[in-house]
Amino acid sequence: MSFNSWPYGVFLGIVFLLYWQLPWRGRLVLLLGASYFFYGFWDVRFLALLLTSTTIDYYCGLAINGRRDGVAKVALTACLPAIWLTICATTPGRRAEVHHWIIGAALAFPMVFTGAYEIFWRLPEVRQRRAFLLLSIVTNLGVLGFFKYFNFFADSLSGLLGQFGWRPDWVLPHIILPVAISFYTFQSIAYSVDIYNGKAKPAQSLLTFAAYLSFFPQLVAGPIERPNHLLPQFEKSATWDIGHLHAGLRLILIGVFKKVFVADNCAMVANYVFSNEPGLNGPWAILGVIAFAFQIYGDFSGYTDIARGSARLLGIELSPNFNSPYSARSPSEFWQRWHITLSTWFRDYVYIPLGGNRCGPARMLVNLWITMLLAGLWHGASWTFILWGAYHAALLTLYRWTPALRNLSESKEGLAWRIPAGVALMFPLTLAGWAIFRSHDPGQLHHWLQALANWSTPAPAGWLKPAGWLLLHAGPLLLLQAAAWRQPDEIAFENLPWVLRGVVYAVFFLGITTTLSLDYEFIYFQF
Amino acid sequence: MKNWFSPAFILAVALLGTGEFVAREFFGRSLSGRFDYGFHPTAGFRENANGTVDLLKAGGRPFRPQKFSRAPAGNTLRIMVFGHSVPYGYYGSGQGDAPLEEVYSSIIARQLRETGIPAEGINMCINGYGPRRVQIVFQQALKYQPGIVILHVDTWSNDDLNDQRRKEFEGWSPRNWPMKLLIVRRLYEAKNERIFGKWLPKSITDQSSESAQLTKSMDQNPAGNTQQQVDDTIKITAASVAMARQQGVIVILIAQASRQTNAAGQYILGDAGLGDRLKELTGRGVYLISMKQLMEEKSSWEKLFSDHAHLNRAGHELISSAVVTLIQQEKISAPP
Numbered sequence: 001m002s003f004n005s006w007p008y009g010v011f012l013g014i015v016f017l018l019y020w021q022l023p024w025r026g027r028l029v030l031l032l033g034a035s036y037f038f039y040g041f042w043d044v045r046f047l048a049l050l051l052t053s054t055t056i057d058y059y060c061g062l063a064i065n066g067r068r069d070g071v072a073k074v075a076l077t078a079c080l081p082a083i084w085l086t087i088c089a090t091t092p093g094r095r096a097e098v099h100h101w102i103i104g105a106a107l108a109f110p111m112v113f114t115g116a117y118e119i120f121w122r123l124p125e126v127r128q129r130r131a132f133l134l135l136s137i138v139t140n141l142g143v144l145g146f147f148k149y150f151n152f153f154a155d156s157l158s159g160l161l162g163q164f165g166w167r168p169d170w171v172l173p174h175i176i177l178p179v180a181i182s183f184y185t186f187q188s189i190a191y192s193v194d195i196y197n198g199k200a201k202p203a204q205s206l207l208t209f210a211a212y213l214s215f216f217p218q219l220v221a222g223p224i225e226r227p228n229h230l231l232p233q234f235e236k237s238a239t240w241d242i243g244h245l246h247a248g249l250r251l252i253l254i255g256v257f258k259k260v261f262v263a264d265n266c267a268m269v270a271n272y273v274f275s276n277e278p279g280l281n282g283p284w285a286i287l288g289v290i291a292f293a294f295q296i297y298g299d300f301s302g303y304t305d306i307a308r309g310s311a312r313l314l315g316i317e318l319s320p321n322f323n324s325p326y327s328a329r330s331p332s333e334f335w336q337r338w339h340i341t342l343s344t345w346f347r348d349y350v351y352i353p354l355g356g357n358r359c360g361p362a363r364m365l366v367n368l369w370i371t372m373l374l375a376g377l378w379h380g381a382s383w384t385f386i387l388w389g390a391y392h393a394a395l396l397t398l399y400r401w402t403p404a405l406r407n408l409s410e411s412k413e414g415l416a417w418r419i420p421a422g423v424a425l426m427f428p429l430t431l432a433g434w435a436i437f438r439s440h441d442p443g444q445l446h447h448w449l450q451a452l453a454n455w456s457t458p459a460p461a462g463w464l465k466p467a468g469w470l471l472l473h474a475g476p477l478l479l480l481q482a483a484a485w486r487q488p489d490e491i492a493f494e495n496l497p498w499v500l501r502g503v504v505y506a507v508f509f510l511g512i513t514t515t516l517s518l519d520y521e522f523i524y525f526q527f
Numbered sequence: 528m529k530n531w532f533s534p535a536f537i538l539a540v541a542l543l544g545t546g547e548f549v550a551r552e553f554f555g556r557s558l559s560g561r562f563d564y565g566f567h568p569t570a571g572f573r574e575n576a577n578g579t580v581d582l583l584k585a586g587g588r589p590f591r592p593q594k595f596s597r598a599p600a601g602n603t604l605r606i607m608v609f610g611h612s613v614p615y616g617y618y619g620s621g622q623g624d625a626p627l628e629e630v631y632s633s634i635i636a637r638q639l640r641e642t643g644i645p646a647e648g649i650n651m652c653i654n655g656y657g658p659r660r661v662q663i664v665f666q667q668a669l670k671y672q673p674g675i676v677i678l679h680v681d682t683w684s685n686d687d688l689n690d691q692r693r694k695e696f697e698g699w700s701p702r703n704w705p706m707k708l709l710i711v712r713r714l715y716e717a718k719n720e721r722i723f724g725k726w727l728p729k730s731i732t733d734q735s736s737e738s739a740q741l742t743k744s745m746d747q748n749p750a751g752n753t754q755q756q757v758d759d760t761i762k763i764t765a766a767s768v769a770m771a772r773q774q775g776v777i778v779i780l781i782a783q784a785s786r787q788t789n790a791a792g793q794y795i796l797g798d799a800g801l802g803d804r805l806k807e808l809t810g811r812g813v814y815l816i817s818m819k820q821l822m823e824e825k826s827s828w829e830k831l832f833s834d835h836a837h838l839n840r841a842g843h844e845l846i847s848s849a850v851v852t853l854i855q856q857e858k859i860s861a862p863p
Contacts (some may be wrong), residue, residue, distance in 0.1 A: 006701040242530045272731045465726040472722070503537025509543065513705040514718045 003306045004259050011038065016313045024237035029313070031234075035214035039180065045088050045098060046178035047298030048081040048106060049143065050214055055080065057188040058209040059117060060136035061202035064195045066127050077206065095109050098340050129196060136192035140185040148182065150175045152381030154408035155477050180220045182378060184213055186345055191227045193349055200227035208234050217310035221303050223321045223341040230318070238315025251309030253508055254491050258302030258477060261511040265473040266295040269466055273448070274438050280451035283463045284322045287470065288448070289431045292438045294474040297325065300339070305491055324481045326430065329422025331395040334430060368400075369393045373523060375495040379437070395429055403497040476511065546710040554713075560588065562696055562712055563750065564689040565660035568667055580671060582651070588664075591615065591627055591650050598672050604639065604646040604860060607668055608632035609661050610679025612837060614781060615652035618728050618835030629840050632677070634847035639854065649673075657684025658763040665767050669774060675859060677770050677850065680764050681783035682756040682799055683836075761804050768808050777812050777859050779850060780805050784819035785836040786829055794829040796822055812858065 001008050019027055027328045040047050062069060085106045089098040120131040151174060156167045161167070194200035203209035212234045218225060273280060273288020301322040308318045321340050328334035336341040354367040376389020399405045408422045439445035483493040493501065560570025571588030573581040578597050582590035599605040608614050616630035627633055627650060634646030651668050696706045705711045764780065771778045782802040789795050802817030809815045822828035831842035
């Protein structure tokens with residue numbers, strides 16, 4: 001059930017109508033049920049994984065805060081994933097889809113987790129909190145690592161061994177990547193770490209935590225929320241206000257426009273250029289990467305707006321994730337504007353714990369590179385994502401160690417020309433990064449680079465009209481940002497006169513409906 | 528309730544409502560049949576009070592604009608040609624359309640007039656039409672008393688796809704709700720046909736999930752070659768022939784052939800057996816010209832094509848000569 005499909009509209013409408021009729025606890029039950037239904041729409045089996053993560057992090061969170069629950073209650077909760085998988089496995093038509101080893105792991109989980117839980121409580125008090133934190137982090141990263149990276153590392157190892165002439169005959173399982181896993185595991189880790197650091201309090205109940213972790217608007221592709229921002233909103237009853245409806249619908253309209261009109265139309269040009277089409281030349285290579293820049297921005301920020309709008313309809317505020325990223329003057333500013341909740345997550349839970357910039361320039365550089373390589377790898381199990389992380393690490397290093405570049409991006413003097421100059425330099429650098437990101441493998445990146453270097457052969461078709469197509473679809477996004485210039489939120493154009501907003505709404509509606517036939521999935525759903 | 532709708536929202540609805548009203552009130556006529564994708568019986572025909580008929584690029588039916596009288600004058604032999612882009616005079620991707628006077632519908636009439644037979648040629652063809660939609664145009668055109676109808680027959684068709692598209696737009700799936708607004712439909716079509724199809728190269732439009740189906744054209748799908756397609760074409764053509772013969776109209780069938788390439792890279796002529804199958808329909812007042820047979824008699828037949836299926840000027844002239852010869856041999860004249 002994708003955000004840009006009509007079933008989602010019906011689903012959200014029903015949830016919205018029921019939500020405001022219910023008391024606080026009823027709302028939590030509704031949100032949990034709706035979220036699990038929403039997630040199960042993709043693949044019901046992976047609800048077991050979400051239940052596992054919920055169990056571990058809820059009890060670890062309580063334990064870190066010094067609260068011990070009864071072993072029976074813990075064990076019973078830990079049985080939920082196994083119960084769910086058994087239901088899936090015994091449902092006619094689904095029996096073969098749940099592997100025995102997965103059911104085995106789910107059956108072992110209650111014993112292992114309850115055992116670890118009891119053992120950790122027997123540790124000296126000083127080590128208890130740390131042990132529960134590690135349990136939460138290790139299991140979350142373990143689940144993420146296994147489901148997201150097993151195939152990648154297995155294939156890479158097999159390829160490496162093949163280089164030495166050894167072709168092992170082992171048969172490895174093909175692991176399916178569960179949707180949303182990268183997002184909710186990171187949110188879980190943030191929950192445990194923030195409780196450990198005293199920045200947040202654990203959820204009051206398992207129901208609250210389960211609803212918080214699985215909250216459907218932000219479950220699949222973020223924003224990755226911090227517990228002290230989102231959790232308190234689940235622990236009190238929101239009051240109905242017509243402003244929720246207006247703001248929510250406005251956000252959804254903008255989000256659908258960005259996704260359907262901007263991203264999906266730009267995707268056609270980007271997909272063409274990055275499909276190893278023979279005979280492409282420099283102008284086409286540039287056009288393709290610009291198209292992708294607006295595709296991914298429209299796609300992901302559109303998703304975020306719909307997520308925020310959906311949550312707002314329920315009286316819940318989610319964090320902004322974008323702030324005009326292509327107006328950044330430096331790589332560090334870009335990361336303050338692009339996928340903000342992920343970049344701040346890596347800053348707070350990787351870069352700073354590694355020592356940040358407190359341990360001298362050399363160590364800072366190492367920390368920076370580790371963080372960016374991990375950020376690249378987070379996006380997907382592919383060498384091009386790692387390369388993309390390395391590229392951004394290199395850019396950050398370059399800007400940090402080159403005074404001229406640093407002045408361009410940071411100095412307040414001569415601001416009038418520094419802003420356009422800084423943006424004009426940073427935008428092509430961002431585009432180069434997107435070329436790496438968009439390429440499925442190094443071979444495709446090589447093909448794009450070859451096209452970029454080819455200014456001699458004529459284009460397979462004129463690129464001027466496609467450039468017009470791109471301008472037609474990306475232009476409104478830039479106008480939208482111009483309207484929200486200097487606002488804290490890039491979609492905050494409430495300050496525009498209402499007449500202009502009315503025209504914008506009508507134009508957005510027409511823009512969306514003229515592109516309804518395209519049906520591209522959100523890019524970040526694959527991460 | 529006052530606060531439920533913001534002024535901006537009310538304005539947006541008012542703007543869309545006004546646009547819809549204007550579209551329906553002032554452009555309703557030209558948009559009539561626009562979203563039937565060729566399945567509307569009268570779209571593109573305009574009957575004037577002075578007894579003339581205009582063929583228009585309107586209502587989703589892009590005829591070559593022409594004007595003719597409802598009934599042919601005196602003893603003029605009225606020849607109407609029906610078919611897709613080949614008899615329409617399309618030269619192929621990126622090559623545009625031939626001038627109407629260089630298309631065989633016009634050349635035939637000119638050549639007949641030169642031999643002393645008063646004749647007028649009307650091109651009733653539309654790019655991309657398959658047998659089903661050609662038949663709908665044919666039914667309407669029979670009202671205008673042709674003496675000869677030329678049915679340019681091909682097995683290629685995307686009629687089913689367009690029929691599906693029409694039905695989808697008419698359906699009540701929530702996905703189609705916005706399409707109930709005429710203004711939305713018109714913009715949607717304008718964007719897809721005038722911008723999408725023209726601003727983006729074919730290699731891109733082919734990749735797009737929607738256009739991969741909707742922009743299928745002769746360039747992508749040369750003469751259809753499945754037995755089912757041939758059977759369907761014969762069935763529809765037989766029905767059209769029967770309609771014409773009921774009115775005593777002479778029918779000339781032209782079986783489309785295409786320039787194909789064999790494994791050795793050589794050009795070969797193919798018609799998927801259509802020429803042979805259409806022989807079943809010939810008989811009293813029904814004649815057949817097989818493009819394959821006609822072209823095989825020429826030493827450099829491949830030069831008669833502007834691409835794999837469309838004819839160049841020499842190709843149109845070849846067809847015209849064959850038709851004129853047939854008319855003269857069979858002594859076909861205007862009905863009394």
